[in-house]
Amino acid sequence: xxxxxxxxxxxxxxxxxxxxxxxxxxxxxxxxxxxxxxxxxxxxxxxxxxxxxxxxxxxxxxxxxxxxxxxxxxxxxxxxxxxxxxxxxxxxxxxxxxxxxxxxxxxxxxxxxxxxxxxxxxxxxxxxxxxxxxxxxxxxxxxxxxxxxxxxxxxxxxxxxxxxxxxxxxxxxxxxxxxxxxxxxxxxxxxxxxxxxxxxxxxxxxxxxxxxxxxxxxxxxxxxxxxxxxxxxxxxxxxxxxxxxxxxxxxxxxxxxxxxxxxxxxxxxxxxxxx
DNA sequence: AGTACCACCTGACGGC
DNA sequence: TGCCGTCAGGTGGTAC
Numbered sequence: 565x566x567x568x569x570x571x572x573x574x575x576x577x578x579x580x581x582x583x584x585x586x587x588x589x590x591x592x593x594x595x596x597x598x599x600x601x602x603x604x605x606x607x608x609x610x611x612x613x614x615x616x617x618x619x620x621x622x623x624x625x626x627x628x629x630x631x632x633x634x635x636x637x638x639x640x641x642x643x644x645x646x647x648x649x650x651x652x653x654x655x656x657x658x659x660x661x662x663x664x665x666x667x668x669x670x671x672x673x674x675x676x677x678x679x680x681x682x683x684x685x686x687x688x689x690x691x692x693x694x695x696x697x698x699x700x701x702x703x704x705x706x707x708x709x710x711x712x713x714x715x716x717x718x719x720x721x722x723x724x725x726x727x728x729x730x731x732x733x734x735x736x737x738x739x740x741x742x743x744x745x746x747x748x749x750x751x752x753x754x755x756x757x758x759x760x761x762x763x764x765x766x767x768x769x770x771x772x773x774x775x776x777x778x779x780x781x782x783x784x785x786x787x788x789x790x791x792x793x794x795x796x797x798x799x800x801x802x803x804x805x806x807x808x809x810x811x812x813x814x815x816x817x818x819x820x821x822x823x824x825x826x827x828x829x830x831x832x833x834x835x836x837x838x839x
Numbered sequence: 840a841g842t843a844c845c846a847c848c849t850g851a852c853g854g855c
Numbered sequence: 856t857g858c859c860g861t862c863a864g865g866t867g868g869t870a871c
Contacts, residue, residue: 578863578864578865579865580865609847609848636865651865651866652865653847653848653864653865653866654848654863654864654865654866655848655849655863655864655865656865670849687848688848688849688850689847689848689849689850689863690847690848690849691847691848691849691864691865691866692865693866728840728841729840729841730840730841730842731841734841734842737865739865739866746864746865747863747864747865748864825841825842825843826842826843826844826864827863827864828862828863828864
């Protein structure tokens with residue numbers, strides 16, 4: 565985090581399911597049922613499959629009527645037809661800016677409303693995406709996204725994992741299997757389930773699957789309800805202790821950083837014995 | 840099928 | 856001081 569400014573009541577991490585759910589709630593609270601007065605896209609690199617002109621034509625003068633989230637994707641319905649789609653990449657976040665307020669430093673997409681307030685997608689590294697799609701379900705199908713992590717029941721979860729031969733962390737993060745979990749929350753879920761990120765589905769017994777599923781749901785819902793803010797989650801979570809060598813919050817061992825499926829994975833070698 | 844590696848993009852940080 | 860390599864990790868592509 566370093567010198568990144570701290571904002572209260574807002575997600576502070578990489579945009580995974582809980583962070584995007586926080587943005588969805590913010591969007592639903594502040595961006596619906598009011599006229600869009602202006603659309604600003606100073607930089608087109610994040611626009612995918614939609615031109616600046618089309619964005620303006622579809623949005624200006626319209627009202628957004630409802631929101632949806634699927635994994636890390638946020639959708640907002642434009643009137644009763646198409647949907648605006650926002651993806652936050654690695655550094656994207658949604659900000660609600662007051663009239664005459666200062667835009668965030670990397671404002672890539674601004675929805676200005678007729679009351680002067682604006683919703684702004686700020687994304688320093690420009691790895692996020694802005695698009696307009698006909699239908700979220702169609703988008704999900706076209707891009708092969710798995711079911712949303714919070715809508716997967718116990719049995720489905722088990723079926724999705726049991727055929728896989730790779731490690732658990734890899735499976736949890738695979739958006740085509742389960743949509744919404746990234747590097748940080750996969751570590752958290754595995755830590756709380758006391759499972760090693762490299763352990764494999766065949767290593768799990770029935771109780772193991774159930775525990776993993778319960779923890780997955782609990783971690784993602786609790787994180788979203790606490791604004792996906794690492795400072796607001798319980799101190800017993802791994803999240804506030806993602807530092808090599810730091811004491812495990814259960815006081816069992818010391819946190820280690822590993823390199824797993826191309827990511828920096830944090831784990832407690834004592835709690836999460838390799839399977 | 841799974842993994843490794845690169846690219847995209849920017850900024851922080853450590854080494855020299 | 857300042858240049859340079861490395862790291863951060865979501866997604867998508869290629870190669871093995």
